[in-house]
Amino acid sequence: METYIKKLHDRRAIAAGGDKEVDAQHKKGRLTARERIDLLFDPGTFNEIDTLVMPRYDKYMDGRASRYGDGVITGFGQVHGRRVFVASQNAAVMGGSLGEMHANKIVKAMNMALKYGCPFIALNDSGGARIQEGVDSLGGYSRIFDANCESSGVIPQLSVILGPCAGGAVYSPALTDFVFMTENSYMFITGPEVVRAVMQEAVSFEELGGGLIHSKESGVSHFLSKDDAECLGKVRELLSYLPSNNMDDPPYLPPLDDPHRLCPELEEIVPSDPSKPYDVRGVIASVVDDGRFFEVHELWAENMVVGYARLNGHVVGIVANQPMVLAGTIDIKASVKAAHFIRICDAYNVPIVTLQDVPGFLPGTHQEYGGIIRNGARMIYAYSEATVPKLMIITRKSYGGAMCVMSSKGLRGDLLYAWPNAEIAVMGAEGAVNILFKKQVQQAEDPEAARKTLVDDYEENFNNPYVAAARGLIDDVIEPRMSRRVLIEALELTLSKRERHVPKKHGISPA
Numbered sequence: 001m002e003t004y005i006k007k008l009h010d011r012r013a014i015a016a017g018g019d020k021e022v023d024a025q026h027k028k029g030r031l032t033a034r035e036r037i038d039l040l041f042d043p044g045t046f047n048e049i050d051t052l053v054m055p056r057y058d059k060y061m062d063g064r065a066s067r068y069g070d071g072v073i074t075g076f077g078q079v080h081g082r083r084v085f086v087a088s089q090n091a092a093v094m095g096g097s098l099g100e101m102h103a104n105k106i107v108k109a110m111n112m113a114l115k116y117g118c119p120f121i122a123l124n125d126s127g128g129a130r131i132q133e134g135v136d137s138l139g140g141y142s143r144i145f146d147a148n149c150e151s152s153g154v155i156p157q158l159s160v161i162l163g164p165c166a167g168g169a170v171y172s173p174a175l176t177d178f179v180f181m182t183e184n185s186y187m188f189i190t191g192p193e194v195v196r197a198v199m200q201e202a203v204s205f206e207e208l209g210g211g212l213i214h215s216k217e218s219g220v221s222h223f224l225s226k227d228d229a230e231c232l233g234k235v236r237e238l239l240s241y242l243p244s245n246n247m248d249d250p251p252y253l254p255p256l257d258d259p260h261r262l263c264p265e266l267e268e269i270v271p272s273d274p275s276k277p278y279d280v281r282g283v284i285a286s287v288v289d290d291g292r293f294f295e296v297h298e299l300w301a302e303n304m305v306v307g308y309a310r311l312n313g314h315v316v317g318i319v320a321n322q323p324m325v326l327a328g329t330i331d332i333k334a335s336v337k338a339a340h341f342i343r344i345c346d347a348y349n350v351p352i353v354t355l356q357d358v359p360g361f362l363p364g365t366h367q368e369y370g371g372i373i374r375n376g377a378r379m380i381y382a383y384s385e386a387t388v389p390k391l392m393i394i395t396r397k398s399y400g401g402a403m404c405v406m407s408s409k410g411l412r413g414d415l416l417y418a419w420p421n422a423e424i425a426v427m428g429a430e431g432a433v434n435i436l437f438k439k440q441v442q443q444a445e446d447p448e449a450a451r452k453t454l455v456d457d458y459e460e461n462f463n464n465p466y467v468a469a470a471r472g473l474i475d476d477v478i479e480p481r482m483s484r485r486v487l488i489e490a491l492e493l494t495l496s497k498r499e500r501h502v503p504k505k506h507g508i509s510p511a
């Protein structure tokens with residue numbers, strides 16, 4: 001037996017890698033595949049599978065194929081005591097490149113995660129398709145993409161980009177729910193050499209697809225971190241807001257914050273002057289448990305703020321207009337951002353709390369040419385499709401199309417409230433008077449005085465929350481300081497909500 005056990009240990013020692021590999025990664029300012037796994041999981045909980053898998057071919061690989069594991073470590077462990085599957089690419093083995101067996105290992109782990117209802121996390125650090133394995137490698141990518149799609153909406157899938165992620169390989173992360181990047185990682189479809197040759201444009205890796213670019217410009221990345229350790233800490237934090245699968249509820253955390261706590265500071269945070277900006281994150285922090293808000297897509301489409309928080313211990317997804325950026329108007333990016341987040345919340349049983357202060361859609365040719373019509377429709381679709389509790393507070397403006405598209409009664413919003421200063425109307429008083437009473441104003445003896453009377457009259461009669469309240473389009477007008485209490489009462493009522501759609505194969509979300 002001893003001999004057999006020794007043979008096993010020898011193989012495992014080879015699979016574990018050596019100091020040279022550790023040094024190579026550290027020199028690049030990155031951690032090794034195993035160090036990353038150690039940071040991701042609760043200590044001592046990781047179980048490796050397929051440790052002894054080897055590539056089918058040794059040709060062109062100078063005998064390096066004898067390396068066990070084939071460049072990726074897969075297995076399962078615990079995060080906050082809950083089971084999670086991982087695939088961590090090992091940049092030290094042929095650049096972490098993806099060969100046939102490497103792909104098979106990832107797909108096996110993904111299928112197990114799906115079967116047992118556990119989140120799947122991909123830690124990406126790879127030179128892409130393994131050149132020596134040609135089409136076998138490309139076939140592997142297709143199987144991974146398919147597994148991503150099959151798991152979509154059933155188990156949370158997170159992609160963590162910690163090194164290169166190039167070519168078609170970027171599409172697995174793009175198919176998952178959330179993408180994390182470090183400043184020292186990059187993603188692109190075509191590399192700098194191709195861009196130079198085809199487009200005669202010189203760009204660096206960072207300019208083309210660094211973590212900052214994808215977190216700020218393209219929106220591909222939801223979270224940006226300075227290094228591997230910070231990034232894996234954020235992965236653990238996000239998991240604390242998500243259930244293991246779509247049949248579970250998100251993790252409840254016994255609250256320390258008083259559910260009856262009043263929030264008088266809200267009356268200061270939101271200025272009465274509707275033209276004055278404020279940071280909606282102040283409103284969120286005031287209302288939610290312990291002021292804790294885990295923001296998603298913090299650097300992209302900043303005119304819409306989305307993220308996770310808790311109300312009396314229950315996880316909620318917050319969708320809020322941000323008056324500080326573009327006056328909180330909705331544009332293409334903001335719609336796409338909100339729509340994606342709402343669909344994720346709905347898939348994983350996370351109730352949605354909308355904080356509305358929106359003057360309307362961002363006007364202009366840039367938005368029209370970019371397809372604000374079809375992109376704005378994605379947000380409507382997402383709100384309508386969502387069967388989780390949908391709660392809303394209108395904190396100030398709620399104008400025009402924007403009023404209809406965000407969690408409205410028509411879209412089956414559950415409990416909707418407005419503060420007494422709210423302006424709920426088709427458009428602002430000035431604009432309405434200019435259109436409706438143009439002639440009347442022009443013909444008046446004192447046009448300015450006539451205009452002012454008409455504006456005041458419009459504001460008094462239409463531009464307030466009471467018309468919407470009179471029609472039952474909102475459920476009540478509340479004092480700002482009552483917001484936390486009211487939301488918690490509404491949430492705890494609606495947690496038992498059961499709503500079903502008309503049976504269909506699947507809907508067709510606007511593209």
Ligand code: HXC
Binds near residue numbers: 096097129
């Ligand atoms: C085989 C690869 C490899 C690959 C890297 N290596 N990429 N082996 N197939 N795709 C090997 C190198 O030969 C080297 O082996 C070791 O990994 C480390 O690579 P270095 O270049 O020394 O490391 P570094 O300087 O850190 O650069 C990493 C890199 C670079 C940026 C990833 O290696 C690179 O550009 N590789 C090619 C990337 C690429 O074009 N991939 C194909 C994309 S297309 P030694 O023996 O020296 O240690 C694609 C299609 C996917 O992926 C389609 C999906 C649908």
